[in-house]
Amino acid sequence: MRTLTGIQPSGKLHWGNYFGAMKSMFDLQEKGENFMFIANFHAMTTVRDGATLRAATRDVALDYLACGLDPEKTVMYRQSDVPEVQELAWYLSCLTPMGLLERCHSYKDKMAHGFDATHGLFAYPVLMAADILIMNADLVPVGKDQKQHLEVTRDLAQKFNNAYGEIFKLPDAYIPETVATIPGTDGQKMSKSYHNTIELFEDAKSIKKKVMGIVTDSTPMESPKVPEGNSIYELYKLFATKEEVEAMAAAYRAGGYGYGHAKKALLEAYHRLFDPFRAKREELAKDPASLEDILQAGAKKARASAAPVMEKVREAVGL
Numbered sequence: 001m002r003t004l005t006g007i008q009p010s011g012k013l014h015w016g017n018y019f020g021a022m023k024s025m026f027d028l029q030e031k032g033e034n035f036m037f038i039a040n041f042h043a044m045t046t047v048r049d050g051a052t053l054r055a056a057t058r059d060v061a062l063d064y065l066a067c068g069l070d071p072e073k074t075v076m077y078r079q080s081d082v083p084e085v086q087e088l089a090w091y092l093s094c095l096t097p098m099g100l101l102e103r104c105h106s107y108k109d110k111m112a113h114g115f116d117a118t119h120g121l122f123a124y125p126v127l128m129a130a131d132i133l134i135m136n137a138d139l140v141p142v143g144k145d146q147k148q149h150l151e152v153t154r155d156l157a158q159k160f161n162n163a164y165g166e167i168f169k170l171p172d173a174y175i176p177e178t179v180a181t182i183p184g185t186d187g188q189k190m191s192k193s194y195h196n197t198i199e200l201f202e203d204a205k206s207i208k209k210k211v212m213g214i215v216t217d218s219t220p221m222e223s224p225k226v227p228e229g230n231s232i233y234e235l236y237k238l239f240a241t242k243e244e245v246e247a248m249a250a251a252y253r254a255g256g257y258g259y260g261h262a263k264k265a266l267l268e269a270y271h272r273l274f275d276p277f278r279a280k281r282e283e284l285a286k287d288p289a290s291l292e293d294i295l296q297a298g299a300k301k302a303r304a305s306a307a308p309v310m311e312k313v314r315e316a317v318g319l
Contacts, residue, residue: 001138002033002034003141004036005141006128008043009038009047014199015182016190021142022067025074029073030073035074036074037079038076038077038078039131045120063201076298081299082134085134092133095160095163126156129152129156135309137169138171141174153171164313184198185215201274211267214232221257222256223255224255227249232262233248236265244265244269
C-alpha cells in the first residue's frame with residue numbers, strides 16, 4: 001500500500017495540521033510505502049514572495065522531521081523538484097470539465113474569504129490530482145474539506161482511463177473520524193484562512209496567550225457544563241490520556257470547574273507532547289545542509305517513481 005500526503009508551505013503549521021494530516025501520516029509510515037511532498041506550487045496561489053516561500057518550505061520540512069517523520073520510511077520531497085507533476089497536470093487539464101471545478105466548494109469558500117480569483121486557485125484540484133496520480137497512491141490522508149478534491153482526482157483518473165486506457169489507479173481517502181475537525185481559538189474549524197490557529201512551535205508566551213484566549217460561553221464557573229462540543233475539551237482530547245479526558249469531562253459535568261482551569265490543563269498537555277519536538281527541531285535547524293540532502297534524496301526517489309507513469313501517459317496521449 002502506498003500513501004501520499006501533501007502539505008502547503010503557506011504559513012506556520014498549527015495544531016490542526018498535526019492532528020489531521022501529520023499524525024495520520026506518521027502512523028501510516030509504519031504500515032507501507034509513504035510519500036510526503038511539500039506543495040510549494042500550490043502555495044503560490046497565496047504566497048507572492050520568493051524568500052517567504054523558500055523559508056516556509058524549509059520550516060515545513062523541519063516541522064515534519066521534528067514531529068515524527070522518518071526519512072528512512074517516508075519519501076519527503078519538494079513538489080517543485082518533480083517537474084513531471086506539472087506536465088501531468090496539463091494532460092489532466094485537457095480532460096477536466098469546467099463545471100467540475102466550478103462545483104468545488106473549497107474555491108467558493110476561499111472567494112467568500114477574500115482570496116484573489118486566480119486560475120491557479122480555480123485549477124488547484126487538477127494539480128492535486130496530478131500530485132496523487134503520478135505517484136500511484138493507494139491512500140491519501142485528507143481532511144473533510146479536501147475530500148471533494150480527492151473525488152475530483154478519482155473522476156479525472158477515470159476520464160483519462162476511459163480516453164486512453166487503464167493507466168491510473170483510483171486512490172482512496174483516509175479520514176480519521178476522531179480528528180476530522182479541529183476547533184480553532186474562535187470555535188470554528190482551525191484554519192489559517194480564519195486566523196484562528198495555534199502554531200506548533202510559536203513561542204511559549206504566544207501559545208499561552210492564545211490558549212487562554214480561546215472563546216467560550218458565559219456559563220459561570222460553579223455551574224455544570226457539557227463537555228462535548230466545547231472547544232477546550234475537544235482540543236484537550238487530542239493531547240491528553242483517556243483517563244485525563246474522562247477526569248475533565250467529569251469536572252465539567254460536576255460544576256465548580258471553570259474554563260480557566262480547563263485551559264491551563266490544555267496548555268500543560270500541549271507542553272508535555274511538544275516540548276521534546278521543539279528541542280529536536282532546534283537541533284535539526286542547526287544543520288541546513290543535512291536537511292537539503294534529505295529533500296534531494298526524496299526528490300530522486302519521487303522522480304524515479306514518476307518516470308514510468310509518465311512514460312505510459314506520454315505514449316498514450318501521442319507524445
